[in-house]
Amino acid sequence: MNSCVKGLLGHGVRWLFILLSLLIICKVLLGVGYSSLRIESVVQTSLNKLEVPDAPISMRTKMGQGYELLQIVDREHGMYHQLNVKRSFGFLWSNQGGSVGMPIDSEVLLSFQGGGAIIGKYLHSFYVGQLNDPQISSLQIRWSDGVEQEAGIKDGLYQVARVIRSKKNEELRSRDDKLFAYDAKGQLLYELDRDRREIRSDLDKNA
């Protein structure tokens, strides 16, 4: 009886050490806390890291290669963030960069802000902005290489993203990226590019 209890205790202690070791290994290899099963908790840790309050995900745009661009809108503090997240093995989410703290300005009719990062051999590009003109019914991005993409629109904000195989001078080519805003009849209302990034209602209304 006594030896049986001892044996069990031995097993318990050994398994405890094995679990503890596993925990340390997981922490090293997977970055527990930075990666998570839940996309919301990746958002929260990423925003915490950058010292901005947690806020809800408003839009998710699939970029390909397991990447998604999240638009996070913090109405309380009047700002929005973009986070590039990756899903590994089909279940583990991790943060791959982004930009935070873009202000929501009610005077902006339409804006065109971009960002990107080179991850491995791929260029991750995105454009985001505000739209406050009720006449606008669709937004189209024309990338430098001629590819056209319709932007996702939600609650006065839009985003569009794609993954491009990066070649030399890829950044230079993105100079020609353009945004077109159309009304319900398909009439062009505004056009923005890298030199002209926003239209404000308090300054200019003519596109």
Next chain:
Amino acid sequence: MEWTLLFILGGLALYFSLMELTHFEPDARIKEARKEGAYFAVHAPNQTFYGKSFTVDGVIYKDGELHVYMTSKGLFSWPDLPNTIQVITDRKEELNHSSYGGTSTLFRSSGRFTFKEVPEGIKSITVFQEAYGQSFSFPISLVKGGQTNE
């Protein structure tokens, strides 16, 4: 089976942990400042700021420079320090932050925030930060033999 697992995983874990320990060396500056009486130890409980839990260990104040040493520890979470800190003196002067140096390991993250062109004769400072409604604040006395920073 059990023993094999224990040896392999335990060994790996031990290896990772030992790698961490080699990072753990005290700053020579603190030792020197301690001798000169320019080191002010702080024993304050941890404060939390955006999920980061940390404390101020001590401050070196000499030669027109101020170094604030901070650490964060965590076994199950990643230890993390604030991205930036602000310092205000007892005379309500704000110091200009100039540089940061730090080391981060699995269980411990420590850093030194350096401020330059710091005026003479400061009696106390407050190390703080504030962003979108969250904040932390550590009052620190810089008087020798004065009240200890509990």
